[in-house]
Amino acid sequence: MRLTLPEGRARASLLMAAPWLFFLALILLWELVCRAFALPEYVLPAPSAIVEAFFKVEMSRWFTHLWATLKVALMGFAASILVAIPVAIAMMRSELLSRTLYPLLVVIQSTPVVAVAPLIIVLMGSDDPSRVLITCLLTFFPLVVSTATGINETPEELVELSRSLDAPLRRETWQIRIPYAIPHIFSGLRVAITLAIIGAVVAEFVAAEEGLGYFIQFSTSFFRIPQAFAGLFFLAVVSLLLFKSVQWSQQLFFPWSLPRKGSH
Amino acid sequence: MYKGLAHSFLLAVTLAGGLISQSVLAADQVTYQLDWLPGGDKSPVYVGVQEGFFADEGLEVSIASGRGSTDAITKIATGQADIGSADIGALMAAKAQDGSLPVKAVYSIFNQAPHAFFTLAKNDISEMTDMEGKKVATSPFTSSNAFLPLVLKENGMAEDAVQLTKADPGALGPMLMNGSTDAIIAWVTNIALFADQAKATGNELVVLPWSDAGLELYSSSLVASERFLNERPDVARRFIRAFDKSLKFTSENPRKAAEALHSMVPEVDVDVATAQIGDTMELVMNDVSQRDGVGALTKERVALTWDWVSQAEKLSDDALDPETVIDRTLLKAL
Numbered sequence: 150m151r152l153t154l155p156e157g158r159a160r161a162s163l164l165m166a167a168p169w170l171f172f173l174a175l176i177l178l179w180e181l182v183c184r185a186f187a188l189p190e191y192v193l194p195a196p197s198a199i200v201e202a203f204f205k206v207e208m209s210r211w212f213t214h215l216w217a218t219l220k221v222a223l224m225g226f227a228a229s230i231l232v233a234i235p236v237a238i239a240m241m242r243s244e245l246l247s248r249t250l251y252p253l254l255v256v257i258q259s260t261p262v263v264a265v266a267p268l269i270i271v272l273m274g275s276d277d278p279s280r281v282l283i284t285c286l287l288t289f290f291p292l293v294v295s296t297a298t299g300i301n302e303t304p305e306e307l308v309e310l311s312r313s314l315d316a317p318l319r320r321e322t323w324q325i326r327i328p329y330a331i332p333h334i335f336s337g338l339r340v341a342i343t344l345a346i347i348g349a350v351v352a353e354f355v356a357a358e359e360g361l362g363y364f365i366q367f368s369t370s371f372f373r374i375p376q377a378f379a380g381l382f383f384l385a386v387v388s389l390l391l392f393k394s395v396q397w398s399q400q401l402f403f404p405w406s407l408p409r410k411g412s413h
Numbered sequence: 414m415y416k417g418l419a420h421s422f423l424l425a426v427t428l429a430g431g432l433i434s435q436s437v438l439a440a441d442q443v444t445y446q447l448d449w450l451p452g453g454d455k456s457p458v459y460v461g462v463q464e465g466f467f468a469d470e471g472l473e474v475s476i477a478s479g480r481g482s483t484d485a486i487t488k489i490a491t492g493q494a495d496i497g498s499a500d501i502g503a504l505m506a507a508k509a510q511d512g513s514l515p516v517k518a519v520y521s522i523f524n525q526a527p528h529a530f531f532t533l534a535k536n537d538i539s540e541m542t543d544m545e546g547k548k549v550a551t552s553p554f555t556s557s558n559a560f561l562p563l564v565l566k567e568n569g570m571a572e573d574a575v576q577l578t579k580a581d582p583g584a585l586g587p588m589l590m591n592g593s594t595d596a597i598i599a600w601v602t603n604i605a606l607f608a609d610q611a612k613a614t615g616n617e618l619v620v621l622p623w624s625d626a627g628l629e630l631y632s633s634s635l636v637a638s639e640r641f642l643n644e645r646p647d648v649a650r651r652f653i654r655a656f657d658k659s660l661k662f663t664s665e666n667p668r669k670a671a672e673a674l675h676s677m678v679p680e681v682d683v684d685v686a687t688a689q690i691g692d693t694m695e696l697v698m699n700d701v702s703q704r705d706g707v708g709a710l711t712k713e714r715v716a717l718t719w720d721w722v723s724q725a726e727k728l729s730d731d732a733l734d735p736e737t738v739i740d741r742t743l744l745k746a747l
Contacts, residue, residue: 189614191587210679267484274493275477358478367680369583370450372606 194375199382202375214380215387217360221277221349222391225284226342232285233292234334238322240293241300258290262348266355275356283355284348288341295337299330331406335399342395346388361387440473441648446497447478448485448633451678453689454602455498456670457522461659463673470651476677481554483507489638490516495645496637496652498522500556501738502722504636509723509733517642517740520635520653520708522660523696526628528557528564531589531607532596534617541568541626544596549575550589551598552582559725560628561598567627590614601695605688630718631710632696642740653743657708664694708747710739 176196182188183195190198236254240247266283273279303326311321350362357363361384368377400407447455458476461467467474477494479485482503488494501518508514530549532538538547541564551558562572575596580588585597586607591614599607601622611618635656642649663670671686697707705711719735722728 189587189590191610192591207679267480271487271491275488355480356478363478364680367450370452371682371685372583372586372610374583 191372191374194378198375199378202373203379203383206376206379211383214359214361214364215383217357218346218349218353218362218384219387221280221284221352221360222342222345224277224281225348226288226345228281228285229289229292229341229345230338233289233337234296236289237293237296237300238327240297241326242318242322254290254293257286262287263351266351270356280349280352280357283352284345287348287351288344291340291344292334292337295333295340296330299333300326302333303329328406331399331403332408335395335403335406338395339392342391343388346384346391350384440468440471441645441651443467443472443474443496443648443652444494445474445476446485446488446494446499447476448482448497448499449480450478451476451674451681452602453671453674453681453686454600454633454693456674456686456690457656457659457663458498459674459677460663460670461655463676464659464662464669466655466658466662467652470655472648472651472655474652482556486514486516486636489636490514492638492640494638495641496635496649498633499636501631501634501636501718502725503556504634504738505719505722505733505735506726506728508738509726509728512733512737515639516636516738517639518631518634518636518710518738519642519649519740519743520656521631521633521710522635522708523633523693524631524701524705524709524714525624525696525699526560526622526630526632527600527602527696528560528623528628529599529601530596530621530623531599531604532619532621533589533611534619536595536619538596538619538621541621542570544621545570545574547575547595548578548593549596549598550578550580550585550594552585553579555582555598557598557600557623560623560721563721563724564623564626564628586610590616602689602693604692605685628721629714630721631714634710635708637740637743642742646742649743650746654747657747660697660707663690664698667691667694708744710741710744712736715739 180196183193183198188195194202236250240250262283265286269279269283273282300322307325307329308321311325316324349360350365353360353362354366361380365377365380365384368374368380445458447458449455451459458474462474462476477488477497479488479497482500485494485497485499486504486507489497489499496519501521504514504516504518508516530538530541530544536547538544544565551561561575561577565572565574578594585594585599587610588594589597589607590610601620604618604620608618635653637649667690668683668687670690671681671683674686675681675683701714702709705714715735719733720730723730723732
């Protein structure tokens, strides 16, 4: 480590700025391509046209749609946590259960939700519960897998130690296995939260009266492509923020579970 | 003393207000199912809500958007909605496959086929026979596709006389404008939208409606669940009265209708919706409606519709008695 402090700072700020600069360059290139080739809006709208379309829609409408999507995504996300973690723990405790449930989980995961969604809507109606179920179906599998992996990766010595001290299974689970699984659970949560948004949008494509996915579908049905793109970007930003907030909550509540600084 | 009076006055007003909202609460609830997303062509039901036609009949109507005729029919059959709009051809095809389907057509909205070829003036296509050998793009799930071979045959061409490609509905306009297809199949209710796109690229839109080329049938209709018709016949009668009024109001006041739609679905642009209503009303108010009346479902035209639908869906002619999908009691109540 020969780097002196100012260089270190410069390096740090370069690292900070790099993704933003890259993003900005991409947007500029996009704008230039659209203008240079005079691409019609309905083929590929320029970023400036998308920004304009974004502000043409009233803010209150954006928030109505945002809230509708967010509500479903977060409820689905919460439901999948409530289902996935107990299932993972139960599967760790009982081999029979693990053998019974695992194939079913894989079947659920490999069934395309897009194909099942219309059936769920017909069975359960076109209200929030069916949308939450659709979201939950998409999000809970990565959570089960990551939690189960984490629980299984607890060092054997620790488990043996706790058993030699006659610790009950409950304490072994909560004080040794779960804490070891936290980093894995959080990597599962990060995947799940982005899937939750996708799940909510899939559900809105099938049946909804509001929501960002509905808004995008609606905009294309009127050939308002810049407006659809604006909805898409809004969705991406929301998804990114949710992803980040999972990271932040890990930093806040489980700082010890984070990889040490310096490693990637 | 005065304060006391003022208080009792306020109390009386509150009580009266309470009674009024009670009577609003007591209005009969009806769920209306659209067969697609809200748009100018779907505006009559929004007009009914906004202009108070439903409220006048003591109805409180909620509107749910749909994703195609089959989706709407399924939701009405399963009781998620009471009544709604769907293609009568889709209902006939569904009923031919499952005779127990508890849904009936009660009122025709479009008495003409909405399907058409859309092309550009520079492509030199001015009549059906010019389509021979041309590239045509269509969306994969539209009901129009089933009628294409029949329309071609009706005009003396082979069933495969055009080169057909399938693409997402949103991609059809761009494909036509940039020349990757000679024509597209779309509904005449969207003429204004495509005409705008054509104008933006310095082109002129040409529309060849299939109704001019021999396709004579009912399409979008009001369909209701048998449960709604049997268990709440009085509500159904009041609904149809208000809907009929709304449809006529929409035809006479397209801009007001578009505004009613916009106030319930703010994403809909009033100008675009007004233009859509103009195009749509050609399918509602025309020679057929002058002859038979608005909303009518005549025996002859129902039979004609089944004739086309059975051929298009490759069903045998006796797979269905088309009269079994029709219930004219509401029409008689008008």
